[in-house]
Amino acid sequence: MIKEHTANSSTMAAGKLKIVVFGAYNAGKSSFIQAVDPSSKHIEAPAEDGTTTVAMDFGRITVRNMQVFLFGTPGQERFEFVRQIISRGMDAAIMIIDCSCEMDEFTRHLYQQLTEEGIPLAVMLNKCDLVESCPAMIRRQLGDVLMFEITTVDKDSAGKALDAFVGTLVTDL
Template sequence: MAEGRLKIVVFGSFNAGKSSFIQALDPRSRHIEATSKESEGATTVAFDFGRLQVGDQAVYLFGTPGQERFEFVRQILSRGMDGAIIVVDATTGVDAMTRHLYGQLKALEVPLVFMANKCDRPGAEPDTIRRDMPGETVHPISAQNGENVRAALDAFVATLVAR
């Protein structure tokens, strides 16, 4: 970790809410997107970038695309990361892509945390994510309306600084 700076990479399945998470933290964040057959709108094809201050730390957030075909982008963005956030759609739960990302990050021994997103929607089950990922920290959030997003990030940054 560079003195006073943290690189945190945001991972998650397609449509989990990674871009919304970063935008909730930094409304001026940058987003590289394209239209997609998989969604009705645009989707991330390279990365998102946001920055903010958390206490004495300048935090740089890099959001990764959620489609399997962008594995190479995730590998590039992962270099030199101080921590990882896995965003999970709490209305659908932990899927195969989330398990794949989790396995890769555990192998890298990088500090990580889960953000159970979309907790403001009917059918959201953050406790299911806690059961599926025993021993891992799971923060219930809503990136769309900003609920608990900053508090969850602040708590994660505090764990990284304490290391």
């Protein structure tokens, strides 16, 4: 995945950041983008065989004087080609993980792909409002990566995490 990615410091220097949001179906990708940009767009299209929908999101927000473009990717495994197209030219990636349940194989696979790619990455441990959430369990399994504990139910927590992540990207310039 994302083989065509090259570090995109020219867009960052121009004050623009393309951040792509990954995660399994139901992890909270659309909710995250909606929380940080209430006027974000959510698109659902029926798949050709009519069995499922392919969902994408687009949000825009100004963070630390940077124009941040957020692209949500479809979570189903078989839409790898859509994730590849959306990923072109991205400056950074966010992974949303539902930490109220065990990580599934697909989530592990996505995480491995993104870390191998060497793209700046933040993991959002989502649904921390639920009593059954266990962010510590996911932290143990992922190891050394920038992580934030959030819930999209509280709009502030998503916004603050995005702000902190963009802060790490901007100081890297």
